[in-house]
Structures are given as structure tokens and as C-alpha cells.
Amino acid sequence: ILNVEQSPQSLHVQEGDSTNFTCSFPSSNFYALHWYRWETAKSPEALFVMTLNGDEKKKGRISATLNTKEGYSYLYIKGSQPEDSATYLCASGGSQGNLIFGKGTKLSVKP
Amino acid sequence: DGGITQSPKYLFRKEGQNVTLSCEQNLNHDAMYWYRQDPGQGLRLIYYSQIVNDFQKGDIAEGYSVSREKKESFPLTVTSAQKNPTAFYLCASSLRGSSSYNSPLHFGNGTRLTVT
Numbered sequence: 001i002l003n004v005e006q007s008p009q010s011l012h013v014q015e016g017d018s019t020n021f022t023c024s025f026p027s028s029n030f031y032a033l034h035w036y037r038w039e040t041a042k043s044p045e046a047l048f049v050m051t052l053n054g055d056e057k058k059k060g061r062i063s064a065t066l067n068t069k070e071g072y073s074y075l076y077i078k079g080s081q082p083e084d085s086a087t088y089l090c091a092s093g094g095s096q097g098n099l100i101f102g103k104g105t106k107l108s109v110k111p
Numbered sequence: 112d113g114g115i116t117q118s119p120k121y122l123f124r125k126e127g128q129n130v131t132l133s134c135e136q137n138l139n140h141d142a143m144y145w146y147r148q149d150p151g152q153g154l155r156l157i158y159y160s161q162i163v164n165d166f167q168k169g170d171i172a173e174g175y176s177v178s179r180e181k182k183e184s185f186p187l188t189v190t191s192a193q194k195n196p197t198a199f200y201l202c203a204s205s206l207r208g209s210s211s212y213n214s215p216l217h218f219g220n221g222t223r224l225t226v227t
Contacts (some may be wrong), residue, residue, distance in 0.1 A: 004153070031212035043115075043201070046215030089154070095212050096161055097142050097205050098169060101153040 004092050006102035013080050014110050020076045021105040023090030027071035034099060035064055035075055036089040044089060047075075080109045113138045117202050117219035124196075124226050132187045132222045134202035141207055143185035144216065147171065148199040157200075160185055189224065196226045 005024045013019050025033065032051045038044040048057040053068040061078045077084055087106045091099035115136045124130045136143065142161045146154040156169030160179040174193025179185055185204075189196045201221045205214035 034215060036216070043218040043220050044216070046217070049213050049215050051213050091154075093212065096159065096167070097144070097207075097212050097214060097216070098156055098159050098167070099144075099216065100156070100170075101146075103151070103153040 004090060004100050004102040006088075006090055006105050008105060009103065010106040010108070012108045012110065015081060017080050017109075018076070018078045019080055019107070020074050021088060021107075023073045023075070023102055025071050025073075025090075025092040027068055029094075030068045030071075030092065031095050032092065033066055033068075033073050034091045035073070036091070037086045038089055038104070039086040047088075077107075080107070082109045082111050085109045115202055115204055115217055115219035117200075117222050119222060120220065122222055122224045124224070126226055127191045128226075129191060130189050130196075130224065130226075132189070132200055132202075132224070134185045134187065134219060135183055136185075136204045136217075137183060138204055138206075138217060139182070140204035140217070141182070142205045142214070143179070144203045144205075145169075145175075145177065145185070145187045146201045146203065148201065148221075149195075154201065157187065189226075196224060199223050 007022050035047040036044040048064045050066040055066040063076045066073045087104040089104045091101040093099040118133045144159040145157040158177040160166035176188045202219045203216040207214045
């Protein structure tokens with residue numbers, strides 16, 4: 001079974017801090033890397049889907065990079081806000097969208 | 112508004128009973144998925160379907176069954192053979208069936224199943 005690892009497991013930052021987390025995945029038979037944000041009492045929401053080595057994607061203050069050769073992706077949040085508090089999931093997997101998820105990084109942003 | 116509806120939100124069953132979790136989508140998506148979440152674990156794939164009348168086992172299919180008779184619906188049955196059925200179950204869909212690896216998943220709000 002494909003193994004997707006995320007670090008750190010949890011993170012506490014102050015409002016205004018910038019932060020980043022890591023997702024590592026097997027680099028062989030790579031198809032795509034997904035990032036999701038999962039807020040408490042809501043359903044996971046897609047942030048990015050990346051497929052090409054060197055991909056960089058940005059949505060507002062959140063950005064992500066992808067290195068398929070070495071099997072890692074970084075998610076960056078610039079100037080964290082309390083509303084960024086959530087669990088961030090990454091996933092990779094097969095050609096049919098059958099994704100394997102990491103355990104997530106739980107981010108808490110204090111005002 | 113288009114979306115995925117899972118019902119019920121909470122479900123309680125006695126051990127030994129089969130139970131069916133509902134998942135309906137009106138997004139016109141081809142592919143649908145069932146995931147399970149347990150404390151301290153990532154989402155684990157139970158079953159997925161790329162097209163009507165076809166589905167494949169995920170990583171933890173034992174003790175579960177599904178059907179895909181309509182594009183909009185992908186119900187999951189938790190059978191009495193599932194040894195640890197108490198968990199949070201998430202249904203998802205994505206636009207494309209084949210080659211759907213680059214289509215983002217859209218998730219429902221989940222069903223929390225408790226079996227005693």
C-alpha cells in the first residue's frame with residue numbers, strides 16, 4: 001500500500017506567522033498530489049491538485065510546491081489567520097483517483 | 112446548489128446487524144468513493160466506482176459492500192462481517208471516471224456510525 005506521510009502532526013502559530021508543512025509520498029508510479037483543508041464540523045475542501053514536477057500553485061495566502069523526483073510537497077501559509085485553523089490533508093494515489101491520504105497536519109492559529 | 116448528501120449524520124446499530132449508509136450527489140460526477148476515518152489515522156479507501164454498474168475494492172473493503180445502479184447514488188453497506196465498524200464514514204465524488212487522478216474530490220459531511 002502506498003504510504004503518504006505528513007509532518008508535523010500538529011502546529012500552533014500566532015496570527016500573522018507564516019508556516020509550512022510537508023507531505024512525502026513514493027515517487028514511483030506518481031500520478032497526482034492533492035491538498036485538502038478540513039475545518040471542524042465541515043467536509044474536506046480541495047485546495048490544490050498538482051501533477052507535474054516543479055508545479056507551484058497559489059490560492060490567496062496559501063501556496064504549494066511539488067517535487068515528484070524526490071517525493072515531497074510543501075504547503076505554505078503566509079500571514080496565518082485564525083480562519084486558517086484546520087487540518088490539512090495531502091493525498092496521492094492511483095490513476096483512477098483512488099487516493100491514499102496522509103494523517104494530516106492540524107494547524108491552530110491563535111489571535 | 113450542487114453537492115453530496117450523506118445521511119444520516121449519526122447512526123447507531125447493534126452488533127450483528129447490517130447497516131446501509133446513503134450517499135447521493137447532484138454534481139453529475141462520474142466517480143464516487145467511500146472513505147473511513149478512525150482516530151489517529153488518515154482517510155482509508157473502502158470502495159470506489161468510476162462508472163455506473165462498476166466498482167472496485169479499496170484498501171479496506173473486507174466487511175463492506177456497495178452498489179452503483181445510478182450515477183447519483185453510491186450506498187455503502189456495513190455488514191456484520193466488518194470487525195470494527197464504529198467509525199466516521201466519508202463519501203466523495205470527482206468529475207471524471209477513468210484518468211480521474213487529477214480531478215479534486217468533493218466530499219459529503221460524513222456519517223458517524225456507532226455499533227454496540
